[in-house]
Structures are given as structure tokens and as C-alpha cells.
Amino acid sequence: MVITDTIEGTIDEVLWYHYDITNDVLYLRMAAERQADTVSEETPEGLMLLRRADDDTPVGLTIVNWWKRFGPGELPDSIRQIERHIEAWKDRVAA
DSSP: OOOOOEEEEEETTTEEEEEETTTTEEEEEEGGGTTSOEEEEEOTTSOEEEEETTTOOEEEEEEETHHHHHSSSSOOSOHHHHHHHHHTTHHHHHO
């Protein structure tokens, strides 16, 4: 039996994502900033906003309990369906 623990990829070569299915944590980073040193702060919505350590520019988000908080019901069996929900976050991070 195959069990997928994580999904990882990029959206439009702009946003990198890594979804830890087992722990329900979604990591989002601007693709060009994946290696940047960051600091994080919790937003009023309970998301972890990642900022570049050297100039405070926002470069990503970490979302604990992502599917539980923002998914419509049970996690689907289709990777493509999960990816569509991740893709919707692109504008929130890239803005």
C-alpha cells in the first residue's frame, strides 16, 4: 500500500509549497526566497508570517492545521484536488 506523507511543488514558478499531510502543516515560500534566512511572527489569524531576517520583507507563510482550518470537509484522496486548494493561497503570499 502506498501512503503519501507530503506533497511538494511550485505554483507558476513563483511560489514553492510543501504540505505535510500527516501533521496538517502547509509551508509556503516565494520560490526565489527559499534559501533566505527568516524570522517569523504570528498574524492575528494564527498564521506564521515569514520575513527575511535582513530586511523584514515578507517571503512566506506557515499554516498549522491548514486543512482542518481551511479545507472543505475531509482531505480528498486526489493530490490534484489538494493542489488546487494550495494554489488558492498564491495570491495571499505573493501580494
